[in-house]
Amino acid sequence: MAEQAILSYLETHEEIADSGNFAAECGIDHAEIVNAIKSLHGFLYVESQDIKKETWVLTDEGKRYAAEGSPEAQLFLAVPAEGSIAKDELQKKFDPAIFKIGCSQAGKNKWVEMGRQVSRKVVQVEDKVKDLLLKIQKGQVCSFITCSADKCLKTWKGYSVRKGPSYAPQREKFATDLTRENLQSGDWKKLKFKEYNFNAKGPPSECGHLHPLNKMKDCIKRIFRMMGFEEMPTNRYVESSFWNFDALFQPQQHPARDSHDTFFLKTPSTTMQLPEDYVERVKQVHESGGYGSRGYNYEWKREEANKNLLRTHTTAISSRMLYKLAQDTKQNGFTPKKYFSIDRVFRNEAVDRTHLAEFHQIEGLICDRGLTLGHLIGVLEDFFKRLGMSNLRFKPAYNPYTEPSMEIFSYHEGFGKWVEIGNSGMFRPEMLQPMGFPEDVRVIAWGLSLERPTMILYGIDNIRDLFGHRVDLDLIKKSPLCLIGIK
Numbered sequence: 430m431a432e433q434a435i436l437s438y439l440e441t442h443e444e445i446a447d448s449g450n451f452a453a454e455c456g457i458d459h460a461e462i463v464n465a466i467k468s469l470h471g472f473l474y475v476e477s478q479d480i481k482k483e484t485w486v487l488t489d490e491g492k493r494y495a496a497e498g499s500p501e502a503q504l505f506l507a508v509p510a511e512g513s514i515a516k517d518e519l520q521k522k523f524d525p526a527i528f529k530i531g532c533s534q535a536g537k538n539k540w541v542e543m544g545r546q547v548s549r550k551v552v553q554v555e556d557k558v559k560d561l562l563l564k565i566q567k568g569q570v571c572s573f574i575t576c577s578a579d580k581c582l583k584t585w586k587g588y589s590v591r592k593g594p595s596y597a598p599q600r601e602k603f604a605t606d607l608t609r610e611n612l613q614s615g616d617w618k619k620l621k622f623k624e625y626n627f628n629a630k631g632p633p634s635e636c637g638h639l640h641p642l643n644k645m646k647d648c649i650k651r652i653f654r655m656m657g658f659e660e661m662p663t664n665r666y667v668e669s670s671f672w673n674f675d676a677l678f679q680p681q682q683h684p685a686r687d688s689h690d691t692f693f694l695k696t697p698s699t700t701m702q703l704p705e706d707y708v709e710r711v712k713q714v715h716e717s718g719g720y721g722s723r724g725y726n727y728e729w730k731r732e733e734a735n736k737n738l739l740r741t742h743t744t745a746i747s748s749r750m751l752y753k754l755a756q757d758t759k760q761n762g763f764t765p766k767k768y769f770s771i772d773r774v775f776r777n778e779a780v781d782r783t784h785l786a787e788f789h790q791i792e793g794l795i796c797d798r799g800l801t802l803g804h805l806i807g808v809l810e811d812f813f814k815r816l817g818m819s820n821l822r823f824k825p826a827y828n829p830y831t832e833p834s835m836e837i838f839s840y841h842e843g844f845g846k847w848v849e850i851g852n853s854g855m856f857r858p859e860m861l862q863p864m865g866f867p868e869d870v871r872v873i874a875w876g877l878s879l880e881r882p883t884m885i886l887y888g889i890d891n892i893r894d895l896f897g898h899r900v901d902l903d904l905i906k907k908s909p910l911c912l913i914g915i916k
């Protein structure tokens with residue numbers, strides 16, 4: 430109906446100057462007119478220009494003063510013309526807000542003498558505030574007024590409308606479908622078909638959505654593969670203390686090895702089998718060193734190494750893979766390797782905004798002859814550049830299984846600060862030699878979490894909104910593609 434009103438009006442008039450007045454004249458709600466204008470505009474039946482009008486409108490408070498008078502006028506009228514009235518008497522007549530404003534305004538206007546007793550200082554007053562509000566209410570233009578508690582400027586938006594390139598007094602019904610009946614009846618010949626809107630978004634397809642962590646994981650896997658790394662099998666959350674700690678030359682009294690930091694298993698509490706000859710060499714290097722090391726000089730206990738736990742790092746997988754590589758070396762000679770892993774690790778830590786008792790560790794390692802710290806820094810620069818992080822800084826650090834070790838920092842423009850983006854180092858000979866690697870084989874390695882980059886990339890502030898029962902599925906559905914390493 431609004432459409433027809435507009436099209437027929439334009440049949441005899443150049444333009445609709447103001448959609449607001451037009452709506453009022455037609456007795457049609459302005460919003461309906463606006464929707465009709467937008468739709469007719471879409472089909473080029475009309476052309477429209479925005480018109481804005483700022484009008485003063487009264488707030489609820491303003492409406493009350495326009496009706497009952499301004500607080501100061503109300504207060505003045507409540508003060509007896511002769512004599513005075515006790516302030517607290519007067520106060521009882523008004524609600525606190527009105528009384529407060531009334532006192533300060535009437536005082537400022539020198540209408541009343543404010544003391545413990547209140548008396549008039551003038552015979553009568555003119556309630557200009559009320560008059561102004563009434564004027565505004567009647568839509569009379571008032572100048573030099575400012576926004577305040579009782580009135581504010583409302584912007585009214587409307588349109589002026591003219592005929593468009595495909596104007597017609599009636600909206601042509603466009604066929605949106607070619608039906609069998611159309612064909613049989615032949616009336617398809619005279620039907621006008623609606624243009625295909627190739628930009629129309631189809632109905633949202635209810636399809637599966639990858640969790641942002643998995644999107645990030647796939648990106649990082651793609652980066653590793655592009656750098657020639659192969660993925661290590663990480664499908665074992667339960668690990669023995671031997672591969673998780675001892676093989677990494679982490680001493681049995683190391684604080685990380687007690688239940689405050691590590692989830693030990695009740696059942697199966699101990700591992701079934703370990704490569705005995707290798708275990709013996711690990712025992713030796715812990716107790717008395719070798720390979721140029723003096724070891725830790727403590728009594729190494731097999732039962733400690735047998736304890737099963739939830740792996741605290743995917744470096745446990747690295748130790749297994751490196752041991753296997755060393756074994757292969759004995760058979761078939763040494764072949765350099767580049768390995769990576771991305772999977773869950775478990776730490777009995779205090780949960781906070783960025784830490785849960787489990788997270789996904791990303792680890793990369795290169796095993797080759799004669800590798801140096803320079804190689805490590807080089808591969809870190811390459812890896813993190815592909816992650817969009819350059820301008821790295823390296824800070825000496827300590828890990829039981831790497832020497833030297835470095836924490837990695839990158840300057841994050843958005844945060845305007847240096848962010849710790851990972852840890853790295855060269856695996857100790859006390860770890861590699863007992864495995865059976867030739868003297869000059871070195872292993873450089875580094876690690877970071879999957880959650881931190883995902884939180885930063887997807888702007889998620891609290892890790893519990895990213896992982897766990899509190900995750901809002903919409904976050905997953907709406908999370909954009911991860912283009913890291915692609916562009």
Ligand code: FB9
Nearest residue numbers: 790831849850851852853854874875876877878881882885
């Ligand atoms: O991920 C971490 N930080 C990070 C990484 C990327 C990132 O990307 C942003 C888009 C820009 C932002 C931040 N960290 C490692 C640093 C810190 O968050 C740290 O506080 C927390 N760390 C976890 C361990 O927490 C106890 C992150 C996790 C971590 C730490 C070390 C390793 C792996 C994960 C390692 C290792 C390693 C070292 C040597 C040899 C082999 C493995």
